[in-house]
């Protein structure tokens with residue numbers, strides 16, 4: 001019919017989690033009618049979760065920002081784009097000439113495309129002359145990237161989710177995929193329901209823990225203790241893959257001796273687990289011919305986050321579960337394009353393509369690609385990581401911060417510290433689609449665009465680079481985030497061509513070695529998994545013949561108690577841990593502006609019945625939760641999902657401000673915050 005012929009179908013990628021589901025968007029007269037899932041999508045074969053299919057109406061919500069805002073006489077005031085860029089160019093140039101490029105910093109966004117992330121790091125490095133650029137991987141999977149680089153040489157998933165078809169054993173550590181990565185979670189659940197054995201290592205009785213053959217419900221913060229226990233039993237039961245260890249790895253003997261010196265009773269006591277359960281699980285894992293491991297932020301967001309990653313890599317190498325189909329070590333990336341943001345160089349120590357920014361050769365490489373003359377200045381020091389940016393702002397060393405699509409006030413730990421730091425800046429610039437908690441504090445707010453309004457690519461958790469196609473034009477008054485950065489670069493005097501996904505991708509393919517064979521046209525409908533060779537051949541499985549670093553390297557780390565528990569545990573005896581729910585996404589900026597707000601409208605605190613009784617806390621009553629940093633009030637739900645001494649909540653509602661209680665402890669290697677172990681006290685509210 002005529003009506004049907006005027007409906008366009010646009011294929012794009014979900015902008016919520018790192019599964020990267022393909023979506024088919026029905027559009028008529030520049031309005032989105034519905035979203036479905038294409039059946040031929042390699043990632044999701046016709047499936048989505050309720051976020052991807054239904055939670056998209058935020059894109060034209062009345063709260064959308066549609067005009068640039070500049071703080072004039074203390075108030076955010078609507079201005080023209082020209083005024084905003086002139087104002088910014090003057091301010092940024094003045095800060096750069098007075099204090100140097102390192103007085104400016106940028107934070108990029110996993111919501112934005114690879115091309116937009118690439119542009120932001122290019123502006124910071126090439127135009128402003130600083131390596132002060134970071135992204136939200138800092139607060140989620142930076143320990144994965146670091147730890148896997150140390151063990152294998154590449155900090156990304158070794159296999160594809162499709163490998164679940166070929167596995168016969170699943171090890172799931174610190175992740176709740178049926179809520180946080182629902183399409184992958186459903187695939188794991190189906191596998192398990194059909195009989196594939198499952199180990200779940202998690203302090204919370206998640207949905208998949210209910211189906212697990214072994215649920216090791218450890219105390220939050222003790223992953224390293226339990227992973228070392230598993231290694232101990234695999235070695236003492238003589239279940240290691242000797243030929244793999246001999247031919248493909250190094251430093252095994254020192255690792256083995258250290259593991260064998262551990263005391264299992266002591267570690268079981270530390271983690272609060274039954275050592276026989278760990279032993280049984282470890283033996284089953286080692287005996288499986290094809291074991292796949294998955295992990296999430298329950299591994300990384302700890303003071304020993306990077307070390308726990310290397311401990312998982314040790315188990316994978318001990319049992320030879322890497323380098324072939326149906327095995328491997330697979331981080332469940334939390335955000336749609338957090339993999340891509342790091343790949344594109346939004347990190348202070350590595351530029352686009354993960355080259356060390358302090359090495360002479362790499363500096364020359366980047367200079368030649370960016371058209372910088374050999375004698376021209378270029379940043380040579382590692383820049384600030386996000387927590388260091390806040391510290392530097394508070395100390396007065398950082399003067400300006402450019403944030404593209406991150407609500408750090410709501411999502412970064414120790415909110416009081418974050419707010420104090422941002423307040424001390426001379427210039428805070430925020431690119432956003434809504435007036436987030438961070439945007440409310442900004443000096444300049446630039447209205448960006450949602451994923452439905454832009455072209456580009458996202459890279460999912462299995463290294464799959466997929467095309468994002470605009471279903472509708474940017475909302476009137478808004479620009480794509482890439483064009484905003486381009487316009488800013490031009491206002492600062494650097495000639496940067498307008499934002500077009502295909503030409504940006506062409507530039508990226510020349511700079512990032514593992515994008516060498518990617519072009520806009522050859523990505524097709526289902527994308528390509530990096531590394532992609534010049535001839536366009538992509539890679540489903542990493543480390544097949546040898547590891548990226550040559551031999552895989554064993555690392556031994558002993559369990560160390562978190563400083564948070566050591567310093568505050570006596571006064572604040574409960575451990576709070578957090579995670580996502582199915583209906584909402586992170587700070588809730590998008591999902592709270594959809595019907596999902598009606599389904600789930602607050603964050604609740606799970607408390608074990610024994611603790612509730614001891615503290616006289618009733619089900620569904622208000623409680624006061626307090627830590628060394630601050631306090632909040634929320635509703636308690638009495639639940640057997642957490643053990644005595646452990647509390648759990650989600651973090652989607654700004655009213656709750658969970659980060660008023662979280663602390664400053666970070667992972668030793670990457671400064672990823674320890675969100676998962678917070679020493680708190682609890683009591684009935686108004687008692």
Ligand code: SF4
Nearest residue numbers: 014016017021049052
């Ligand atoms: Fe797929 Fe994740 Fe989007 Fe759900 S949130 S549709 S699982 S990409």
